Amino acid sequence: MSVHIEGDCFIVTFHNNVTHNSVTVTDVKTSAAAQDTKAQRASMAKSKPQQTLKTSISCAGVGLHTGTMVNMTMHPAAPNTGIIFRRTDLDVSQGGGADIKAYALGVGDTQLGTTICAEGEHAAKATISTIEHVMAALAGCSIDNAIIDVDAPEVPVMDGSSAPFVRLIECAGVEQQGAPRRYIRILRPVEIRGEDKHAVLEPHDGFALHFEIDFPSAAIGRQEIAIEMGDPCFKDDIAAARTFGFVKDVEMLRSMGLARGASLENTVAIDGDTVVNDDGLRFKDEFVRHKLLDAVGDLYLIGAPIIGRYRGVRSGHALNNQLVRALLADPDAYEITTEAPSTELRTAHQAGGAAAVASVAAAPA
Numbered sequence: 425m426s427v428h429i430e431g432d433c434f435i436v437t438f439h440n441n442v443t444h445n446s447v448t449v450t451d452v453k454t455s456a457a458a459q460d461t462k463a464q465r466a467s468m469a470k471s472k473p474q475q476t477l478k479t480s481i482s483c484a485g486v487g488l489h490t491g492t493m494v495n496m497t498m499h500p501a502a503p504n505t506g507i508i509f510r511r512t513d514l515d516v517s518q519g520g521g522a523d524i525k526a527y528a529l530g531v532g533d534t535q536l537g538t539t540i541c542a543e544g545e546h547a548a549k550a551t552i553s554t555i556e557h558v559m560a561a562l563a564g565c566s567i568d569n570a571i572i573d574v575d576a577p578e579v580p581v582m583d584g585s586s587a588p589f590v591r592l593i594e595c596a597g598v599e600q601q602g603a604p605r606r607y608i609r610i611l612r613p614v615e616i617r618g619e620d621k622h623a624v625l626e627p628h629d630g631f632a633l634h635f636e637i638d639f640p641s642a643a644i645g646r647q648e649i650a651i652e653m654g655d656p657c658f659k660d661d662i663a664a665a666r667t668f669g670f671v672k673d674v675e676m677l678r679s680m681g682l683a684r685g686a687s688l689e690n691t692v693a694i695d696g697d698t699v700v701n702d703d704g705l706r707f708k709d710e711f712v713r714h715k716l717l718d719a720v721g722d723l724y725l726i727g728a729p730i731i732g733r734y735r736g737v738r739s740g741h742a743l744n745n746q747l748v749r750a751l752l753a754d755p756d757a758y759e760i761t762t763e764a765p766s767t768e769l770r771t772a773h774q775a776g777g778a779a780a781v782a783s784v785a786a787a788p789a
């Protein structure tokens with residue numbers, strides 16, 4: 425990685441090839457009445473300010489599917505903007521420069537990552553894929569508002585984790601804004617079940633996540649992790665977990681024009697029961713940590729931080745997006761509030777740290 429400064433903008437360049445990705449987008453439905461009422465009731469002493477970046481910052485890296493170099497710049501944004509992507513490689517007639525809101529209801533494909541689409545006439549062309557890892561970094565760093573320019577149909581995959589995006593945000597710095605942070609508080613459980621998988625959102629005073637996976641490959645096996653989100657828990661224990669894929673799937677994906685940027689530089693590759701990467705794993709349970717990272721990014725597409733508990737068993741981008749859509753379709757299941765959860769009102773020392781993580785790993789180190 426190299427870092428230099430051009431004008432007001434830091435440039436951070438990662439020299440990478442690329443691999444897998446997945447994304448989910450959520451929608452934020454804003455019930456104006458509920459929002460206003462709750463905001464009035466909330467004590468300002470219990471709220472937290474919205475946050476954005478202090479300055480613009482850029483990175484470049486390979487796109488997972490195109491295999492070509494992608495430039496991405498994150499900009500500060502005004503309060504209540506949310507997270508917005510823009511395509512800078514398209515001309516205006518194709519949706520170039522149009523807002524592509526990071527919102528669950530704008531999610532198109534979820535097969536190999538989350539793809540979001542512009543609204544209206546540009547929906548077909550103005551799309552951005554593989555947004556989940558940068559969305560997880562924004563959630564983990566408590567960035568409420570940002571505009572992200574990308575000169576390709578996908579976000580650079582970098583090293584296959586959220587860590588490069590966390591470093592990018594830390595290089596730019598975080599600025600508090602003059603508006604209270606808005607949360608979506610889960611009021612009653614919402615659940616989506618598949619044949620052998622499920623995902624649940626339920627009430628909880630904080631943002632907790634629990635994830636279980638079970639793969640037939642002995643390289644992964646059964647893994648389980650539970651965290652209470654907070655700084656530095658996400659940055660220290662989750663952000664660096666890389667995406668993973670199976671060697672047996674590569675030929676099929678490439679025949680479909682996908683995963684052209686995938687490599688051992690950005691993916692943990694598994695061949696049968698063996699991890700192929702020479703340098704092994706970053707965590708003995710890196711796989712389930714990455715699935716939890718994906719869920720953090722997928723859930724942030726709801727458009728606001730969640731006050732609640734997520735539980736996922738063999739879940740993925742598609743199921744996570746269905747879960748968020750189910751929540752947004754049930755106005756009695758949530759409320760919008762500016763009252764922060766108690767976990768965010770504690771100090772970072774009290775709320776974060778390795779003690780917040782519990783994991784069970786069946787995989788070899």
Ligand SMILES: [Zn+2]
Pocket residue numbers: 445446556557667714718
């Ligand atoms: Zn992922």
